[in-house]
Amino acid sequence: MLKLDKECRIIRKLILKTIGTLGVGHIGGSLSIVEALVVLYANHMNCDPQNPKMAGRDRLIVSKGHSGPAVYSVLARKGYFSEDWLLTLNQPGTNLPSHCDMNLTPGIDMTTGSLGQGFSCAAGIAKASKIRNDGATIYAIIGDGESQEGQIWEASMFASQHKLDNLIAFTDYNKMQIDGTIDEICALEPLDAKWRAFGWDVVVVKNGHDCNEIDSAIRFAKFSNKPTMIILHTIKGNGISFAESAGVDSHSMQVNKELLAKAMEELEKAIID
Amino acid sequence: MEMRQALAKELDRLMEINPNIVVIDADLSKPNGLMALKKKYPERAFDVGIAEQNMASIAAGMSSYGFIPFINTFTPFATRRICDQIAISIAYAKQNVKIIGTDPGISAEYNGGTHMSFEDIGVLRSIPDIVIFEPVDTVQLSKAMPQILDYNGPVYIRMFRKEISNIFSKEEQFSLFSTSNLQKGNDLSIFCSGLMVQETMKANEELSKIGIKADIINVHTLKPLDKPSILKSVKKTGAVLTVENHNVIGGLKSAICEFLMEEYPVPLKSIGINDKFGQVGKIDYLKKIYKMQAEDIVKAAVEIKSKRKN
Ligand SMILES: Cc1ncc(C[n+]2csc(CCOP(=O)(O)OP(=O)(O)O)c2C)c(N)n1
Numbered sequence: 001m002l003k004l005d006k007e008c009r010i011i012r013k014l015i016l017k018t019i020g021t022l023g024v025g026h027i028g029g030s031l032s033i034v035e036a037l038v039v040l041y042a043n044h045m046n047c048d049p050q051n052p053k054m055a056g057r058d059r060l061i062v063s064k065g066h067s068g069p070a071v072y073s074v075l076a077r078k079g080y081f082s083e084d085w086l087l088t089l090n091q092p093g094t095n096l097p098s099h100c101d102m103n104l105t106p107g108i109d110m111t112t113g114s115l116g117q118g119f120s121c122a123a124g125i126a127k128a129s130k131i132r133n134d135g136a137t138i139y140a141i142i143g144d145g146e147s148q149e150g151q152i153w154e155a156s157m158f159a160s161q162h163k164l165d166n167l168i169a170f171t172d173y174n175k176m177q178i179d180g181t182i183d184e185i186c187a188l189e190p191l192d193a194k195w196r197a198f199g200w201d202v203v204v205v206k207n208g209h210d211c212n213e214i215d216s217a218i219r220f221a222k223f224s225n226k227p228t229m230i231i232l233h234t235i236k237g238n239g240i241s242f243a244e245s246a247g248v249d250s251h252s253m254q255v256n257k258e259l260l261a262k263a264m265e266e267l268e269k270a271i272i273d
Numbered sequence: 274m275e276m277r278q279a280l281a282k283e284l285d286r287l288m289e290i291n292p293n294i295v296v297i298d299a300d301l302s303k304p305n306g307l308m309a310l311k312k313k314y315p316e317r318a319f320d321v322g323i324a325e326q327n328m329a330s331i332a333a334g335m336s337s338y339g340f341i342p343f344i345n346t347f348t349p350f351a352t353r354r355i356c357d358q359i360a361i362s363i364a365y366a367k368q369n370v371k372i373i374g375t376d377p378g379i380s381a382e383y384n385g386g387t388h389m390s391f392e393d394i395g396v397l398r399s400i401p402d403i404v405i406f407e408p409v410d411t412v413q414l415s416k417a418m419p420q421i422l423d424y425n426g427p428v429y430i431r432m433f434r435k436e437i438s439n440i441f442s443k444e445e446q447f448s449l450f451s452t453s454n455l456q457k458g459n460d461l462s463i464f465c466s467g468l469m470v471q472e473t474m475k476a477n478e479e480l481s482k483i484g485i486k487a488d489i490i491n492v493h494t495l496k497p498l499d500k501p502s503i504l505k506s507v508k509k510t511g512a513v514l515t516v517e518n519h520n521v522i523g524g525l526k527s528a529i530c531e532f533l534m535e536e537y538p539v540p541l542k543s544i545g546i547n548d549k550f551g552q553v554g555k556i557d558y559l560k561k562i563y564k565m566q567a568e569d570i571v572k573a574a575v576e577i578k579s580k581r582k583n
Pocket residue numbers: 028029030032064066113114115116142143144145146147172174176177178236251299300301323325350354
């Protein structure tokens with residue numbers, strides 16, 4: 001997985017450039033899902049950058065839609081659009097808004113940003129694929145803070161009721177939201193037991209920044225005959241020291257020229273190592 | 274001072290004297306500037322997490338026990354996301370809950386289309402008994418808060434949360450249920466609200482230069498409308514321009530039209546979002562593409578003045 005680790009560092013650089021060019025953005029929650037995105041697009045997603053709307057393709061719904069910059073970086077590397085697009089984040093007329101938009105960005109399968117809704121959309125897509133019998137796998141990523149929305153649990157009951165074993169979801173369990181840590185605001189534990197009680201298979205990935213661990217979890221989920229929740233223990237702002245040390249405040253941050261340059265240097269070094 | 278600072282200051286002052294006030298957040302306490310209240314009043318200021326529907330009905334429950342909850346989030350989540358909870362747990366059940374929504378309309382800026390509420394006033398205006406208030410500046414917001422508290426029933430406070438230039442002076446009278454006059458004139462009536470008041474005053478400098486003297490009225494309370502003062506102005510001018518940071522369907526224009534069509538129909542034009550969705554961008558850019566700049570206001574004012582009734 002050395003190759004994927006290197007790819008993750010490249011993606012972090014792109015995220016930084018994307019947000020740094022604008023000067024502000026959702027950096028923490030973008031950095032915590034880098035490994036999951038990289039593993040998905042490298043090893044699992046059946047999709048075609050030349051034909052983003054290909055019938056029967058696997059789909060990814062990033063329900064925590066504010067992580068757009070991470071998704072865009074991965075899609076650009078995959079060839080959905082040129083890396084230059086990343087520099088247009090939130091600029092006039094851009095195809096890359098803060099929150100994922102299926103009508104603006106090639107490769108985005110659902111419009112998200114109002115937390116909770118994307119997960120129900122994913123359940124609907126998984127149900128539709130079942131009826132069409134097209135063999136697609138539907139992936140979804142939700143936030144831990146987002147998991148406080150009742151809609152998440154409504155969707156989870158629907159998915160188990162309808163035996164949506166083609167639905168594989170990830171919780172980005174970075175333990176943080178905007179106003180504080182998850183434990184301070186509204187704790188989720190025991191999270192794995194909750195999902196099991198809702199009729200899902202659960203895989204707990206102890207290090208959500210380990211590509212191998214994520215890959216095995218997805219392979220397990222594909223064999224499960226239930227919808228599967230992969231709980232990724234992650235770190236908000238992972239891999240870039242100023243973001244990581246900001247903790248909760250990394251959610252949306254100003255990234256000025258000096259910070260950008262320093263972090264780039266840090267990542268550059270990591271890529272050479 | 275930022276609007277959110279004025280809000281926090283006033284809530285703090287009122288919480289000190291009134292033990293029934295509670296402040297409830299849904300993980301946007303930080304952007305809304307209310308974190309300090311949670312420290313100072315740990316029992317009465319708390320976060321429910323990202324669960325707006327839950328927040329609205331929890332507030333209704335607390336209200337039924339004699340508390341006066343102020344619930345806080347961004348405008349789209351404070352209205353369209355929790356419309357049924359507001360309609361049933363709060364309004365229909367006659368509970369005394371105050372709803373604070375920040376980042377109205379184009380002020381959601383980089384949060385883009387999903388966070389840009391152009392319909393929130395429309396959503397709530399058709400639910401009975403809800404007072405809808407959109408403050409223009411920190412002076413107006415601070416003066417309104419005690420009156421909002423005194424009103425026994427649901428109030429929606431649709432507010433910009435950052436720094437904005439003050440339009441009103443501390444000495445001016447303010448009444449929640451009356452409009453505020455910004456300039457007396459006879460050539461046309463301009464009814465404006467929220468963020469667009471500053472833009473209207475900018476347009477007014479141009480209008481003055483070309484000899485147009487408008488009756489400029491800030492409709493800070495969109496429901497209930499201050500009908501007598503609106504009628505009085507329109508009877509004098511015979512033409513209306515509405516200026517708002519909202520879809521022209523369902524907001525200020527609609528409210529004014531609904532009233533005037535029955536009472537005293539006159540030619541009318543409007544500035545606002547022409548039934549479009551939001552998108553990412555800074556306020557100035559969005560004003561430009563949605564045609565909400567001072568120059569658009571000037572043009573519309575000149576045009577409608579030429580069609581005036583009397
Ligand atoms: C319905 C809704 N409520 C509130 C928000 C504002 N908001 C955006 S991100 C966020 C925090 C998300 O926390 P989490 O799900 O843990 O995401 P992460 O830590 O991965 O960034 C909030 C409250 C929103 N986008 N949608």
